[in-house]
Amino acid sequence: MASKRGRMAQEVNAGSMADIAFLLLIFFLVTTTIASDKGIMNILPPKQDPNQPPPEVDLNERNIFKISLNLNDQYFVEDEVRRDIDGLSDEIKRFILNFGNPDEDAIALFNSLPPSLKGIADQSPQSSDHPMSGGAVISIKTNRGTSYEKYLEVLDLVKKAYFEIYGERVGLTGEEYRTLSGQSAAEKELINRGKENIPMAISIAEPDKTGS
Amino acid sequence: MSKFKKKTKAETNIPTSALPDIIFMLLFFFMVTTVLREQTILVEQKIPQATQLQKIQKKTLVSYLYIGKPKNASLYGSEPRLQANDALINTSDIVLWVNQQKDNLSEVERDQIWISLKADRDVKMGPISDIQFELREADARKLMYASVGKVENN
Numbered sequence: 231m232a233s234k235r236g237r238m239a240q241e242v243n244a245g246s247m248a249d250i251a252f253l254l255l256i257f258f259l260v261t262t263t264i265a266s267d268k269g270i271m272n273i274l275p276p277k278q279d280p281n282q283p284p285p286e287v288d289l290n291e292r293n294i295f296k297i298s299l300n301l302n303d304q305y306f307v308e309d310e311v312r313r314d315i316d317g318l319s320d321e322i323k324r325f326i327l328n329f330g331n332p333d334e335d336a337i338a339l340f341n342s343l344p345p346s347l348k349g350i351a352d353q354s355p356q357s358s359d360h361p362m363s364g365g366a367v368i369s370i371k372t373n374r375g376t377s378y379e380k381y382l383e384v385l386d387l388v389k390k391a392y393f394e395i396y397g398e399r400v401g402l403t404g405e406e407y408r409t410l411s412g413q414s415a416a417e418k419e420l421i422n423r424g425k426e427n428i429p430m431a432i433s434i435a436e437p438d439k440t441g442s
Numbered sequence: 443m444s445k446f447k448k449k450t451k452a453e454t455n456i457p458t459s460a461l462p463d464i465i466f467m468l469l470f471f472f473m474v475t476t477v478l479r480e481q482t483i484l485v486e487q488k489i490p491q492a493t494q495l496q497k498i499q500k501k502t503l504v505s506y507l508y509i510g511k512p513k514n515a516s517l518y519g520s521e522p523r524l525q526a527n528d529a530l531i532n533t534s535d536i537v538l539w540v541n542q543q544k545d546n547l548s549e550v551e552r553d554q555i556w557i558s559l560k561a562d563r564d565v566k567m568g569p570i571s572d573i574q575f576e577l578r579e580a581d582a583r584k585l586m587y588a589s590v591g592k593v594e595n596n
Contacts, residue, residue: 244462247462248465255465255468258469261476262472262476267498267501267558267588268495268496268590268591269496270492270496270587270589271496271498271585271586272586274577274578274584274585275578276578276581277578277579277581372567372571373567375566375568376566376567377564377565377566377567378561378562378564378565378570382587383492385492385587386492390494393494408494409496409497413499436571437568437571
């Protein structure tokens, strides 16, 4: 009888369980770095064949939106000095959506745009011909001495302009469009519909070597 | 009056029997999300901020390149250097490194490799463009400028 009582009393002492768990928790809290695999995506152009000269690109001056950054991190937008780049994103949007000299496909594209984008779409002959390939291009040129941070800031704004246009076409905000993962068929369809016929034409020019 | 007093004196201690469970739950959360660093970073890393961030869905496709000023300036100098895996490399070694990274991937995924460029914000565009040139040579053209989120103020 006495032995039975002893067996009954054999119970694991769980009082310190919380302490042990706390210790482990603190260890993982300290070692953890919540993985931040985020960034601005960019596709580099294919490498140039040294035996073949770069293809002649027949682009009109008016189809290129030039943004450059010099050695002292000063901004030049369309060859004009800028103190800051507030509102550049909207300017880029207006440039991309300009139909200065549209062909048939571009007119079809214009008609397919939602009213909010048609509102921005202008027909200024001095600006880009149309947003399709062969039309508007955003060019970012840097100097070797430009800081990476400023370059990324500009690239960020250009991306923002494109994402807002894409989002608007499918009835989302730029932010929502950007975070689409493309894992389900419905999301893939949205992504493709957003960027259909408006390629993300960002040209990143080889930086200047000279200090100017 | 006496009735009131009695009530306030009633048991006030919080039941702590569920505490271990709560702690365990937190513990599991951190255990799952944690990524133990298998590399030591030899260069300074102050990642720039940006707003238009995107995520790469498949993590196995990503290879990391770190660039920044060496932490140990007396050993490696103060010019920005490039780190891949565990060692500092030269720009000319990038093609070799990319091919090694590609070999780690399966046959079908080899062309889909993403390079995540973790550059310090003080690096100039010179070294960055050299890296981009080498990556084009190595045919690893999907590049991601790693950056952290910024709160938009508009």
